[in-house]
Amino acid sequence: MLTAAFAGPLVVCAALIPFRDGFANANAALLLVLVIVAVAAAGLRSAGIVAALSSAVWFDLLLAPPYYRLTIDRRDDLEMTVLLLLIGAVVTQIAIWGRRQQARASRQKGYLDGVLTTSGAVASGSSTAELIDQVGAQLIVVLRIDGCRFVPGEFRCRGPLLNHDGSVTRGSHELKVERDGLPTNAEIELPVQHAGRTRGRFLLTAATRVTRPDLEQRLVAVALADQVGAALSTPAEQQQPSG
Structure with a gap:
Protein backbone atom coordinates (compact mmCIF):
# COMPACT_ATOMS: atom_id res chain seq x y z
CA MET A 1 0.00 0.00 0.00
CA GLN A 101 -16.84 3.00 13.02
CA GLN A 102 -17.27 0.06 10.66
CA ALA A 103 -15.19 -2.17 12.93
CA ARG A 104 -17.19 -1.05 15.95
CA ALA A 105 -20.49 -1.81 14.21
CA SER A 106 -19.18 -5.23 13.25
CA ARG A 107 -18.15 -5.93 16.86
CA GLN A 108 -21.53 -4.80 18.14
CA LYS A 109 -23.28 -7.17 15.75
CA GLY A 110 -21.00 -9.98 16.92
CA TYR A 111 -21.77 -9.24 20.58
CA LEU A 112 -25.51 -9.16 19.88
CA ASP A 113 -25.32 -12.42 17.94
CA GLY A 114 -23.51 -14.00 20.88
CA VAL A 115 -26.16 -12.93 23.39
CA LEU A 116 -28.98 -14.06 21.07
CA THR A 117 -27.29 -17.41 20.51
CA THR A 118 -26.99 -17.92 24.25
CA SER A 119 -30.61 -16.91 24.79
CA GLY A 120 -31.61 -19.43 22.15
CA ALA A 121 -29.61 -22.12 23.88
CA VAL A 122 -31.38 -21.35 27.18
CA ALA A 123 -34.80 -21.40 25.50
CA SER A 124 -34.11 -24.67 23.73
CA GLY A 125 -33.24 -26.41 26.97
CA SER A 126 -29.55 -27.02 26.32
CA SER A 127 -27.70 -28.60 29.22
CA THR A 128 -26.20 -26.17 31.71
CA ALA A 129 -22.75 -27.68 31.11
CA GLU A 130 -22.99 -26.94 27.39
CA LEU A 131 -24.32 -23.46 28.09
CA ILE A 132 -21.48 -22.70 30.53
CA ASP A 133 -18.91 -23.87 27.99
CA GLN A 134 -20.53 -21.78 25.27
CA VAL A 135 -20.66 -18.64 27.42
CA GLY A 136 -17.08 -19.19 28.57
CA ALA A 137 -15.90 -19.28 24.96
CA GLN A 138 -17.85 -16.11 24.17
CA LEU A 139 -16.42 -14.31 27.19
CA ILE A 140 -12.89 -15.05 25.98
CA VAL A 141 -13.71 -13.50 22.60
CA VAL A 142 -15.67 -10.49 23.89
CA LEU A 143 -13.15 -9.50 26.58
CA ARG A 144 -10.08 -10.68 24.59
CA ILE A 145 -8.76 -12.62 27.58
CA ASP A 146 -6.71 -15.79 27.87
CA GLY A 147 -9.35 -18.00 29.42
CA CYS A 148 -12.08 -18.44 32.00
CA ARG A 149 -13.55 -21.12 34.22
CA PHE A 150 -16.86 -21.47 35.99
CA VAL A 151 -17.10 -22.03 39.75
CA PRO A 152 -20.59 -22.82 41.17
CA GLY A 153 -21.90 -21.58 44.51
CA GLU A 154 -22.04 -18.28 46.36
CA PHE A 155 -18.53 -18.30 47.81
CA ARG A 156 -16.40 -15.33 46.73
CA CYS A 157 -12.68 -15.57 46.09
CA ARG A 158 -12.21 -11.86 46.94
CA GLY A 159 -10.34 -11.09 43.77
CA PRO A 160 -10.99 -8.24 41.33
CA LEU A 161 -14.68 -8.08 40.51
CA LEU A 162 -16.50 -7.31 37.25
CA ASN A 163 -19.69 -5.74 38.54
CA HIS A 164 -23.18 -5.73 37.07
CA ASP A 165 -22.75 -2.11 35.90
CA GLY A 166 -19.62 -3.02 33.93
CA SER A 167 -17.16 -1.48 36.39
CA VAL A 168 -14.19 -3.47 37.67
CA THR A 169 -13.26 -3.10 41.31
CA ARG A 170 -10.61 -4.44 43.64
CA GLY A 171 -12.00 -4.05 47.12
CA SER A 172 -13.37 -0.50 47.33
CA HIS A 173 -11.13 0.78 44.53
CA GLU A 174 -12.51 1.07 40.99
CA LEU A 175 -9.98 0.13 38.32
CA LYS A 176 -9.51 2.21 35.17
CA VAL A 177 -9.82 -0.66 32.72
CA GLU A 178 -9.83 1.38 29.52
CA ARG A 179 -6.62 3.10 30.61
CA ASP A 180 -4.72 0.39 32.52
CA GLY A 181 -6.38 -2.79 31.27
CA LEU A 182 -7.77 -5.75 33.18
CA PRO A 183 -5.66 -7.02 36.10
CA THR A 184 -3.06 -9.53 34.97
CA ASN A 185 -1.95 -10.70 38.42
CA ALA A 186 -5.24 -12.24 39.57
CA GLU A 187 -8.38 -13.90 38.25
CA ILE A 188 -11.28 -11.48 37.76
CA GLU A 189 -14.59 -12.61 39.16
CA LEU A 190 -17.73 -12.24 37.05
CA PRO A 191 -20.75 -13.18 39.20
CA VAL A 192 -23.44 -15.35 37.68
CA GLN A 193 -26.69 -14.08 39.13
CA HIS A 194 -30.45 -14.34 38.77
CA ALA A 195 -33.33 -13.02 40.90
CA GLY A 196 -30.88 -11.41 43.30
CA ARG A 197 -29.02 -14.64 44.04
CA THR A 198 -25.51 -15.59 43.03
CA ARG A 199 -25.38 -18.99 41.32
CA GLY A 200 -21.63 -19.06 40.73
CA ARG A 201 -18.99 -17.03 38.98
CA PHE A 202 -16.76 -17.05 35.97
CA LEU A 203 -13.11 -16.53 36.87
CA LEU A 204 -11.48 -14.62 34.04
CA THR A 205 -7.77 -14.83 33.27
CA ALA A 206 -5.91 -12.07 31.42
CA ALA A 207 -2.33 -12.89 32.35
CA THR A 208 -0.30 -12.95 29.15
CA ARG A 209 -1.14 -9.50 27.81
CA VAL A 210 -2.92 -6.29 28.78
CA THR A 211 -6.44 -6.17 27.40
CA ARG A 212 -8.69 -3.10 27.62
CA PRO A 213 -12.32 -4.07 26.95
CA ASP A 214 -14.54 -1.00 26.85
CA LEU A 215 -17.71 -0.57 28.89
CA GLU A 216 -19.87 -1.99 26.11
CA GLN A 217 -17.83 -5.18 26.00
CA ARG A 218 -17.95 -5.55 29.77
CA LEU A 219 -21.72 -5.10 29.82
CA VAL A 220 -22.06 -7.79 27.14
CA ALA A 221 -20.01 -10.10 29.38
CA VAL A 222 -22.39 -9.38 32.26
CA ALA A 223 -25.40 -10.11 30.04
CA LEU A 224 -23.88 -13.43 28.98
CA ALA A 225 -23.25 -14.39 32.61
CA ASP A 226 -26.86 -13.50 33.47
CA GLN A 227 -28.03 -16.00 30.85
CA VAL A 228 -26.20 -18.71 32.74
CA GLY A 229 -27.72 -17.47 35.99
CA ALA A 230 -31.21 -17.80 34.51
CA ALA A 231 -30.45 -21.31 33.29
CA LEU A 232 -29.22 -22.36 36.75
CA SER A 233 -32.29 -21.01 38.58
CA THR A 234 -35.38 -23.04 39.42
CA PRO A 235 -38.57 -22.67 37.33
CA ALA A 236 -40.20 -20.62 40.10
CA GLU A 237 -37.21 -18.30 40.32
CA GLN A 238 -37.14 -17.81 36.55
CA GLN A 239 -40.50 -16.03 36.85
CA GLN A 240 -38.89 -13.36 39.07
CA PRO A 241 -37.07 -10.33 37.65
CA SER A 242 -33.31 -10.57 37.89
CA GLY A 243 -31.79 -8.41 40.62
Whole structure:
Protein backbone atom coordinates (compact mmCIF):
# COMPACT_ATOMS: atom_id res chain seq x y z
CA MET A 1 0.00 0.00 0.00
CA LEU A 2 2.86 2.41 0.73
CA THR A 3 4.31 1.66 -2.70
CA ALA A 4 0.99 2.51 -4.33
CA ALA A 5 0.74 5.65 -2.22
CA PHE A 6 4.11 6.82 -3.49
CA ALA A 7 3.87 5.64 -7.11
CA GLY A 8 0.21 6.51 -7.80
CA PRO A 9 0.69 10.30 -7.85
CA LEU A 10 3.89 9.89 -9.87
CA VAL A 11 2.06 7.89 -12.55
CA VAL A 12 -0.75 10.47 -12.75
CA CYS A 13 1.63 13.42 -12.97
CA ALA A 14 3.86 11.69 -15.54
CA ALA A 15 0.82 10.87 -17.68
CA LEU A 16 -0.15 14.55 -17.70
CA ILE A 17 3.26 15.86 -18.81
CA PRO A 18 2.40 15.88 -22.55
CA PHE A 19 -0.76 17.89 -21.79
CA ARG A 20 0.46 20.21 -19.06
CA ASP A 21 0.55 23.30 -21.25
CA GLY A 22 -3.14 22.98 -22.10
CA PHE A 23 -4.40 21.14 -19.02
CA ALA A 24 -5.35 23.30 -16.07
CA ASN A 25 -3.34 22.53 -12.96
CA ALA A 26 -6.54 22.78 -10.93
CA ASN A 27 -7.85 19.74 -12.82
CA ALA A 28 -4.57 17.93 -12.26
CA ALA A 29 -4.87 18.65 -8.55
CA LEU A 30 -8.38 17.15 -8.55
CA LEU A 31 -7.04 13.96 -10.15
CA LEU A 32 -4.37 13.77 -7.45
CA VAL A 33 -7.04 14.23 -4.79
CA LEU A 34 -8.83 11.18 -6.22
CA VAL A 35 -5.59 9.20 -5.87
CA ILE A 36 -5.21 10.35 -2.26
CA VAL A 37 -8.81 9.40 -1.47
CA ALA A 38 -8.36 5.96 -3.06
CA VAL A 39 -5.25 5.29 -0.98
CA ALA A 40 -6.68 6.75 2.23
CA ALA A 41 -9.78 4.56 1.88
CA ALA A 42 -7.64 1.65 3.03
CA GLY A 43 -7.62 3.28 6.47
CA LEU A 44 -3.84 3.27 6.83
CA ARG A 45 -2.66 6.64 8.14
CA SER A 46 0.91 6.30 6.88
CA ALA A 47 -0.30 5.47 3.34
CA GLY A 48 -2.56 8.52 3.23
CA ILE A 49 0.25 10.79 4.40
CA VAL A 50 2.68 9.32 1.85
CA ALA A 51 0.10 9.81 -0.93
CA ALA A 52 -0.41 13.45 0.05
CA LEU A 53 3.34 14.16 0.22
CA SER A 54 3.99 12.32 -3.04
CA SER A 55 1.19 14.25 -4.77
CA ALA A 56 2.57 17.58 -3.59
CA VAL A 57 6.15 16.75 -4.63
CA TRP A 58 5.33 15.35 -8.09
CA PHE A 59 2.83 18.13 -8.77
CA ASP A 60 5.57 20.64 -8.01
CA LEU A 61 8.27 18.85 -10.03
CA LEU A 62 6.30 17.81 -13.10
CA LEU A 63 3.29 20.09 -13.47
CA ALA A 64 4.08 23.42 -11.78
CA PRO A 65 6.57 25.77 -13.50
CA PRO A 66 9.53 25.88 -13.32
CA TYR A 67 9.48 22.18 -14.18
CA TYR A 68 11.78 19.57 -12.59
CA ARG A 69 12.66 21.89 -9.71
CA LEU A 70 11.20 22.00 -6.21
CA THR A 71 10.25 25.63 -6.56
CA ILE A 72 6.94 27.25 -7.46
CA ASP A 73 6.70 30.65 -9.08
CA ARG A 74 2.93 31.00 -9.34
CA ARG A 75 0.77 31.68 -6.32
CA ASP A 76 -2.05 29.47 -7.60
CA ASP A 77 0.27 26.47 -7.92
CA LEU A 78 1.63 27.07 -4.43
CA GLU A 79 -1.89 27.17 -3.02
CA MET A 80 -2.80 23.93 -4.81
CA THR A 81 0.30 22.23 -3.43
CA VAL A 82 -0.58 23.26 0.11
CA LEU A 83 -4.20 22.19 -0.44
CA LEU A 84 -3.06 18.76 -1.60
CA LEU A 85 -1.22 18.28 1.68
CA LEU A 86 -4.17 19.51 3.75
CA ILE A 87 -6.72 17.46 1.84
CA GLY A 88 -4.55 14.39 2.16
CA ALA A 89 -4.34 14.78 5.94
CA VAL A 90 -8.09 15.42 6.33
CA VAL A 91 -9.20 12.62 4.02
CA THR A 92 -6.88 10.16 5.74
CA GLN A 93 -8.33 11.00 9.16
CA ILE A 94 -11.88 10.67 7.83
CA ALA A 95 -11.07 7.29 6.28
CA ILE A 96 -9.52 6.03 9.53
CA TRP A 97 -12.56 7.24 11.48
CA GLY A 98 -14.86 5.46 9.03
CA ARG A 99 -12.90 2.23 9.33
CA ARG A 100 -13.09 2.40 13.11
CA GLN A 101 -16.84 3.00 13.02
CA GLN A 102 -17.27 0.06 10.66
CA ALA A 103 -15.19 -2.17 12.93
CA ARG A 104 -17.19 -1.05 15.95
CA ALA A 105 -20.49 -1.81 14.21
CA SER A 106 -19.18 -5.23 13.25
CA ARG A 107 -18.15 -5.93 16.86
CA GLN A 108 -21.53 -4.80 18.14
CA LYS A 109 -23.28 -7.17 15.75
CA GLY A 110 -21.00 -9.98 16.92
CA TYR A 111 -21.77 -9.24 20.58
CA LEU A 112 -25.51 -9.16 19.88
CA ASP A 113 -25.32 -12.42 17.94
CA GLY A 114 -23.51 -14.00 20.88
CA VAL A 115 -26.16 -12.93 23.39
CA LEU A 116 -28.98 -14.06 21.07
CA THR A 117 -27.29 -17.41 20.51
CA THR A 118 -26.99 -17.92 24.25
CA SER A 119 -30.61 -16.91 24.79
CA GLY A 120 -31.61 -19.43 22.15
CA ALA A 121 -29.61 -22.12 23.88
CA VAL A 122 -31.38 -21.35 27.18
CA ALA A 123 -34.80 -21.40 25.50
CA SER A 124 -34.11 -24.67 23.73
CA GLY A 125 -33.24 -26.41 26.97
CA SER A 126 -29.55 -27.02 26.32
CA SER A 127 -27.70 -28.60 29.22
CA THR A 128 -26.20 -26.17 31.71
CA ALA A 129 -22.75 -27.68 31.11
CA GLU A 130 -22.99 -26.94 27.39
CA LEU A 131 -24.32 -23.46 28.09
CA ILE A 132 -21.48 -22.70 30.53
CA ASP A 133 -18.91 -23.87 27.99
CA GLN A 134 -20.53 -21.78 25.27
CA VAL A 135 -20.66 -18.64 27.42
CA GLY A 136 -17.08 -19.19 28.57
CA ALA A 137 -15.90 -19.28 24.96
CA GLN A 138 -17.85 -16.11 24.17
CA LEU A 139 -16.42 -14.31 27.19
CA ILE A 140 -12.89 -15.05 25.98
CA VAL A 141 -13.71 -13.50 22.60
CA VAL A 142 -15.67 -10.49 23.89
CA LEU A 143 -13.15 -9.50 26.58
CA ARG A 144 -10.08 -10.68 24.59
CA ILE A 145 -8.76 -12.62 27.58
CA ASP A 146 -6.71 -15.79 27.87
CA GLY A 147 -9.35 -18.00 29.42
CA CYS A 148 -12.08 -18.44 32.00
CA ARG A 149 -13.55 -21.12 34.22
CA PHE A 150 -16.86 -21.47 35.99
CA VAL A 151 -17.10 -22.03 39.75
CA PRO A 152 -20.59 -22.82 41.17
CA GLY A 153 -21.90 -21.58 44.51
CA GLU A 154 -22.04 -18.28 46.36
CA PHE A 155 -18.53 -18.30 47.81
CA ARG A 156 -16.40 -15.33 46.73
CA CYS A 157 -12.68 -15.57 46.09
CA ARG A 158 -12.21 -11.86 46.94
CA GLY A 159 -10.34 -11.09 43.77
CA PRO A 160 -10.99 -8.24 41.33
CA LEU A 161 -14.68 -8.08 40.51
CA LEU A 162 -16.50 -7.31 37.25
CA ASN A 163 -19.69 -5.74 38.54
CA HIS A 164 -23.18 -5.73 37.07
CA ASP A 165 -22.75 -2.11 35.90
CA GLY A 166 -19.62 -3.02 33.93
CA SER A 167 -17.16 -1.48 36.39
CA VAL A 168 -14.19 -3.47 37.67
CA THR A 169 -13.26 -3.10 41.31
CA ARG A 170 -10.61 -4.44 43.64
CA GLY A 171 -12.00 -4.05 47.12
CA SER A 172 -13.37 -0.50 47.33
CA HIS A 173 -11.13 0.78 44.53
CA GLU A 174 -12.51 1.07 40.99
CA LEU A 175 -9.98 0.13 38.32
CA LYS A 176 -9.51 2.21 35.17
CA VAL A 177 -9.82 -0.66 32.72
CA GLU A 178 -9.83 1.38 29.52
CA ARG A 179 -6.62 3.10 30.61
CA ASP A 180 -4.72 0.39 32.52
CA GLY A 181 -6.38 -2.79 31.27
CA LEU A 182 -7.77 -5.75 33.18
CA PRO A 183 -5.66 -7.02 36.10
CA THR A 184 -3.06 -9.53 34.97
CA ASN A 185 -1.95 -10.70 38.42
CA ALA A 186 -5.24 -12.24 39.57
CA GLU A 187 -8.38 -13.90 38.25
CA ILE A 188 -11.28 -11.48 37.76
CA GLU A 189 -14.59 -12.61 39.16
CA LEU A 190 -17.73 -12.24 37.05
CA PRO A 191 -20.75 -13.18 39.20
CA VAL A 192 -23.44 -15.35 37.68
CA GLN A 193 -26.69 -14.08 39.13
CA HIS A 194 -30.45 -14.34 38.77
CA ALA A 195 -33.33 -13.02 40.90
CA GLY A 196 -30.88 -11.41 43.30
CA ARG A 197 -29.02 -14.64 44.04
CA THR A 198 -25.51 -15.59 43.03
CA ARG A 199 -25.38 -18.99 41.32
CA GLY A 200 -21.63 -19.06 40.73
CA ARG A 201 -18.99 -17.03 38.98
CA PHE A 202 -16.76 -17.05 35.97
CA LEU A 203 -13.11 -16.53 36.87
CA LEU A 204 -11.48 -14.62 34.04
CA THR A 205 -7.77 -14.83 33.27
CA ALA A 206 -5.91 -12.07 31.42
CA ALA A 207 -2.33 -12.89 32.35
CA THR A 208 -0.30 -12.95 29.15
CA ARG A 209 -1.14 -9.50 27.81
CA VAL A 210 -2.92 -6.29 28.78
CA THR A 211 -6.44 -6.17 27.40
CA ARG A 212 -8.69 -3.10 27.62
CA PRO A 213 -12.32 -4.07 26.95
CA ASP A 214 -14.54 -1.00 26.85
CA LEU A 215 -17.71 -0.57 28.89
CA GLU A 216 -19.87 -1.99 26.11
CA GLN A 217 -17.83 -5.18 26.00
CA ARG A 218 -17.95 -5.55 29.77
CA LEU A 219 -21.72 -5.10 29.82
CA VAL A 220 -22.06 -7.79 27.14
CA ALA A 221 -20.01 -10.10 29.38
CA VAL A 222 -22.39 -9.38 32.26
CA ALA A 223 -25.40 -10.11 30.04
CA LEU A 224 -23.88 -13.43 28.98
CA ALA A 225 -23.25 -14.39 32.61
CA ASP A 226 -26.86 -13.50 33.47
CA GLN A 227 -28.03 -16.00 30.85
CA VAL A 228 -26.20 -18.71 32.74
CA GLY A 229 -27.72 -17.47 35.99
CA ALA A 230 -31.21 -17.80 34.51
CA ALA A 231 -30.45 -21.31 33.29
CA LEU A 232 -29.22 -22.36 36.75
CA SER A 233 -32.29 -21.01 38.58
CA THR A 234 -35.38 -23.04 39.42
CA PRO A 235 -38.57 -22.67 37.33
CA ALA A 236 -40.20 -20.62 40.10
CA GLU A 237 -37.21 -18.30 40.32
CA GLN A 238 -37.14 -17.81 36.55
CA GLN A 239 -40.50 -16.03 36.85
CA GLN A 240 -38.89 -13.36 39.07
CA PRO A 241 -37.07 -10.33 37.65
CA SER A 242 -33.31 -10.57 37.89
CA GLY A 243 -31.79 -8.41 40.62
